[in-house]
Amino acid sequence: MKKVIIGMSGGVDSAVAAYLLKADGYDVTGLFMHNWEEDGQCPAAEDWRDVQAVCERLNINCYSVNFAGEYMDGVFDYFLKEYRAYRTPNPDVLCNRVVKFGAFRDYCMQIGAEYIATGHYCKRDGYRLLKAADGNKDQTYFLNQVKTEQLSNVLFPLGDLLKPQVREIAEKLNLPVAKKKDSTGICFIGERKFKKFLAEYLPAQPGDIVDEGGNVVGRHDGLMYYTLGQRRGLGIGGVKGEVGRWFVLRKDVKNNHLVVSCGDESGLMSRKVLGTDFNVIGEFDMPKELRCTAKTRYRQPDQAATLSVAADGRFTLDFDDPQRAVTPGQYAVVYVGDRCLGGGVIESTEV
Numbered sequence: 569m570k571k572v573i574i575g576m577s578g579g580v581d582s583a584v585a586a587y588l589l590k591a592d593g594y595d596v597t598g599l600f601m602h603n604w605e606e607d608g609q610c611p612a613a614e615d616w617r618d619v620q621a622v623c624e625r626l627n628i629n630c631y632s633v634n635f636a637g638e639y640m641d642g643v644f645d646y647f648l649k650e651y652r653a654y655r656t657p658n659p660d661v662l663c664n665r666v667v668k669f670g671a672f673r674d675y676c677m678q679i680g681a682e683y684i685a686t687g688h689y690c691k692r693d694g695y696r697l698l699k700a701a702d703g704n705k706d707q708t709y710f711l712n713q714v715k716t717e718q719l720s721n722v723l724f725p726l727g728d729l730l731k732p733q734v735r736e737i738a739e740k741l742n743l744p745v746a747k748k749k750d751s752t753g754i755c756f757i758g759e760r761k762f763k764k765f766l767a768e769y770l771p772a773q774p775g776d777i778v779d780e781g782g783n784v785v786g787r788h789d790g791l792m793y794y795t796l797g798q799r800r801g802l803g804i805g806g807v808k809g810e811v812g813r814w815f816v817l818r819k820d821v822k823n824n825h826l827v828v829s830c831g832d833e834s835g836l837m838s839r840k841v842l843g844t845d846f847n848v849i850g851e852f853d854m855p856k857e858l859r860c861t862a863k864t865r866y867r868q869p870d871q872a873a874t875l876s877v878a879a880d881g882r883f884t885l886d887f888d889d890p891q892r893a894v895t896p897g898q899y900a901v902v903y904v905g906d907r908c909l910g911g912g913v914i915e916s917t918e919v
Contacts, residue, residue, distance in 0.1 A: 569595040573676040574685040578615025582687035583622040584734045585725040598623045598630035603639040621744040635671045642666035651792045655897030669718040683721045691727035695850035697908040702730045709866045712901040712911030775824035788826040791819045797893025837890035838917035846883040846912035862902045864894045
């Protein structure tokens, strides 16, 4: 019987994945990753209790391992660094590479696991990462920075299932998390307001909100709190000549101005994305120019584009159609059919 250790989060996806592995004849152990030191806000204690309850129901062993140090050094420090630079990072992408397929995988291999598994919605064919059957839940976007070697001996039991099917399995098994809501956001923020959390680590510098003509139309709480294209939470209204909704156009860091516009969104559109650190997953003979599809944010429909990657990992994506609010610090992720080829960090855009 082959031994597999599955990362369990306390949610329904990893619970059902553990059941499916056991049903397939694996010797299954559940492992809960404790990635953040408790401060009364992150629901890790509750999630760990749910993992224990699920494993008791499935009659499998489980235990918790603390990876908070690896998370702090490899993910959270980067998160703060990017916000200090007034960019918008995606820590979940790095968490997958550094913790779930890094520290967790290494730990499992050291204690004798033959395989590791997760509840991600995706599939693997050798070292090729493929989209899940459930296009609405596909999580390959968040795995774009996983290194090729990190995919060896990895199982994704949910790759061929739809989310409603996963819920149905959990309910039939009477799992205690069958109706538990999916977690959203970043664990270390928990139930707190994002602004309040970030202010605990980075001092805010309030300033003026200005329109494209330099006219002051409001005040911002700190440039780090806003992202391109954002409409909510600007606190602007009743400005003379206003037509449509206000949105963030760009950040003027030098003058500490949040530049906004109203109505016409042409200033948010761009066709070319320039980035760094492009990570290719699996063997691939990269041509000088590759026709592909790509997305610059999770859940965005795939967009037709042409990719060029330099030897140093710098890349250019030329989209067939203009893209809205492409944001530096986020990831551009590339697909060839159902294969997730990889991705890189967005640095800038051109019209």
